[in-house]
Amino acid sequence: MAAEQPVGEAPGRVARRRRRRISDILTATAEVLAERGYHETNLDEIAQRLDLTKASLYHYFASKEELVTACLGRVGTLVNQRLAEAARDGTGTAGDRLVALIEAQLDCIVREHPQLARLFLQPLDWPEPIRLHSKALRLQHDEIFRSVIQDGITTGEFTVEDEGIALLCLHGAVNYVPVWFRPNHQKDYEQMYTTVAEHLLRLFRAAP
Amino acid sequence: MAAEQPVGEAPGRVARRRRRRISDILTATAEVLAERGYHETNLDEIAQRLDLTKASLYHYFASKEELVTACLGRVGTLVNQRLAEAARDGTGTAGDRLVALIEAQLDCIVREHPQLARLFLQPLDWPEPIRLHSKALRLQHDEIFRSVIQDGITTGEFTVEDEGIALLCLHGAVNYVPVWFRPNHQKDYEQMYTTVAEHLLRLFRAAP
Amino acid sequence: MAAEQPVGEAPGRVARRRRRRISDILTATAEVLAERGYHETNLDEIAQRLDLTKASLYHYFASKEELVTACLGRVGTLVNQRLAEAARDGTGTAGDRLVALIEAQLDCIVREHPQLARLFLQPLDWPEPIRLHSKALRLQHDEIFRSVIQDGITTGEFTVEDEGIALLCLHGAVNYVPVWFRPNHQKDYEQMYTTVAEHLLRLFRAAP
Amino acid sequence: MAAEQPVGEAPGRVARRRRRRISDILTATAEVLAERGYHETNLDEIAQRLDLTKASLYHYFASKEELVTACLGRVGTLVNQRLAEAARDGTGTAGDRLVALIEAQLDCIVREHPQLARLFLQPLDWPEPIRLHSKALRLQHDEIFRSVIQDGITTGEFTVEDEGIALLCLHGAVNYVPVWFRPNHQKDYEQMYTTVAEHLLRLFRAAP
DNA sequence: CATGAATGAGCCTTCATTCAT
DNA sequence: CATGAATGAAGGCTCATTCAT
Structure with missing residues (x-):
């Protein structure tokens, strides 16, 4: 697996990716939240707009x-x-x-x-x-x-x-x-x- | 028995009771609604405050x-x-x-x-x-x-x-x-x- | 109450009434049953067609x-x-x-x-x-x-x-x-x- | 880990599993349906025969x-x-x-x-x-x-x-x-x- | 007799959350 | 990281049945 992660890739890269991911998620969340309101907002829809799975959101946030x-x-x-x-x-x-x-x-x-x-x-x-x-x-x-x-x-x-x-x-x-x-x-x-x-x-x- | 059920109050009494019941229900609903908000309001709690069952509410209102x-x-x-x-x-x-x-x-x-x-x-x-x-x-x-x-x-x-x-x-x-x-x-x-x-x-x- | 039930009315009258009532109920039941099928048939609808209450049906039949x-x-x-x-x-x-x-x-x-x-x-x-x-x-x-x-x-x-x-x-x-x-x-x-x-x-x- | 998850079977395996699951569910449904009839069939029983929860059925079918x-x-x-x-x-x-x-x-x-x-x-x-x-x-x-x-x-x-x-x-x-x-x-x-x-x-x- | 009221049991459905792969 | 699968808890609604009046 080490072979798949070239040494040249600083840890910063992955962190940056993560930050960008989080930002995208927050944007999608804001969208759905604005359209549907809190209680009509479900994680499925947020995930769907990001081409992700509900479960994946839990890699970035511990809860709704x-x-x-x-x-x-x-x-x-x-x-x-x-x-x-x-x-x-x-x-x-x-x-x-x-x-x-x-x-x-x-x-x-x-x-x-x-x-x-x-x-x-x-x-x-x-x-x-x-x-x-x-x-x-x-x-x-x-x-x-x-x-x-x-x-x-x-x-x-x-x-x-x-x-x-x-x-x-x-x-x-x-x-x-x-x-x-x-x-x-x-x-x-x-x-x-x-x-x-x-x-x-x-x-x-x-x-x- | 005639003494207990005077003809005069027959229809009015029932209707009045029903109106009072409805009024009580609406009051309880307003309370819970004000305390919890719409989505956190469940029929169970409203019924509970009235010493009623959820199902009983459906005698007076067809839905939440x-x-x-x-x-x-x-x-x-x-x-x-x-x-x-x-x-x-x-x-x-x-x-x-x-x-x-x-x-x-x-x-x-x-x-x-x-x-x-x-x-x-x-x-x-x-x-x-x-x-x-x-x-x-x-x-x-x-x-x-x-x-x-x-x-x-x-x-x-x-x-x-x-x-x-x-x-x-x-x-x-x-x-x-x-x-x-x-x-x-x-x-x-x-x-x-x-x-x-x-x-x-x-x-x-x-x-x- | 005795005054309301003239002696002249044989007990047969009330029995006849009851039999007619039952017949009407059975007719209405057959109608609803034929239209809706057993599971979609509810006592409310049968009663409604007879201008009766669900509870009244229980005077004639012990159960659905x-x-x-x-x-x-x-x-x-x-x-x-x-x-x-x-x-x-x-x-x-x-x-x-x-x-x-x-x-x-x-x-x-x-x-x-x-x-x-x-x-x-x-x-x-x-x-x-x-x-x-x-x-x-x-x-x-x-x-x-x-x-x-x-x-x-x-x-x-x-x-x-x-x-x-x-x-x-x-x-x-x-x-x-x-x-x-x-x-x-x-x-x-x-x-x-x-x-x-x-x-x-x-x-x-x-x-x- | 590569040995355990050969690239070749990645998409097919999951899909096949899903298809088999669905098939099992349909079989169980047919059983219960045949034994009890539609209205006496409840999702709980179907799920139970599959060692599943009612809710799990909704991963495969949107409704009863x-x-x-x-x-x-x-x-x-x-x-x-x-x-x-x-x-x-x-x-x-x-x-x-x-x-x-x-x-x-x-x-x-x-x-x-x-x-x-x-x-x-x-x-x-x-x-x-x-x-x-x-x-x-x-x-x-x-x-x-x-x-x-x-x-x-x-x-x-x-x-x-x-x-x-x-x-x-x-x-x-x-x-x-x-x-x-x-x-x-x-x-x-x-x-x-x-x-x-x-x-x-x-x-x-x-x-x- | 008749009825309005009340209820308990049951069912379908939703959804945030967890987990093995 | 990513995901499909699974679930527990909860909520709204229906309906046959009982009971006091």
């Missing part, structure tokens, strides 16, 4: 739970990273940056990870560990928004009575978008982003 | 789906009726009435039907018929809010670019409340209602 | 088994009686009388008790007691045919090697008719009767 | 219906093949060949597939799809008999008024045999075959 957790983790982290970048861009007023943040998030959950936002609404009937993980991601996510909002409050641009509650309202409203949004044209997206973001900005602007 | 549909229907209708009443009370400005509406809804979904709001977020993995029923209830519900908002727009008290989207944001934010709200005291409820309602009112107030 | 047994018994007895009459009519040759017998049976199982013949094919998955009862009826039934056949043999009109087997072949062929026969017109019946009877008569005629 | 259909299909096809062979043997008169055909069929349904003939009597209470499949098999089966009968008619050896009806009578009589035949000795079989076949041949011989 772990698989879904990893999947949510990757998506959530990607979203958070993208938002963190958008937040780090310090140009413009706090309002401008908050709008950018909302639009970035909408783009993520509506276009790139269609309907995956519902996964973050913490459905009651999900396994506890997954819900906890999801919650952790949300806290991270909140932190990003919170910093921009704090900026706005400090500069007097924003006025809120209860920052936490305002943030939660924002959260609920944004994540609800994929539930109702049905685009007809490409340009519908941009327009919706702007309209929703503008509306939600009001949550932080002082009443007249 | 039908049972849940009826349950959502009852809760949704109750909520809508209460909101319709609140909306009909024409005193105060549109803002006052919208706040009252939001507070009423919050009270419904947070206190009286704890966490049942998520049931109206139309989870992907629910049976189609249930989702359709849920959607119908939401449209009814929207109509109530829409009328008050229209009033506000007519009198110039409200300013929104896109009424529909504003409503949806409101919807998302409000229904998200039960996901995060954890009261410590009785008075926490009222305070939360006010804070949330005030914040959300901003969605309809003209920007300064 | 007993009900079906009684039903088969009545139908079988009726058929046997009619055949016995036809056999008793001593005119004509044995061949004429056998043809008449076959035609009478065909009429019974095809037109009057449509498809009920399969009930006498002793399906494997029927409860043992019912099968035994069915078998008893068949023996009675066989006796009728046997006497005519014996006549034919005695007079030399019929020639068979094994009377029993010839009879069973006849039986199988006749009872299979309702499985395939689909009439278009009224006259189809008579024609089929004649054709089938003529053919089957050959089973008893001496080979040329 | 599909399993039974496959089972009937196999048996029916085997019978038809054997009969087709017997019919192809062109020696002897049409009468000889028809007798051979009948005897072959009797042997199939009485000895090799004990009592499975009733499965082809199209019980009313079977699922529609199974009945359709069963019907298709019967048509195939009829075709075999029909060709021999046509031969006999052409040569003037046979005389029938209605070929179709004669065939159906034959069918009914033959398939009824397993319902009543109870052998005491081995030789009972052959004797019964002959007697029955001779009798049934009369259906096609001209009346004297």
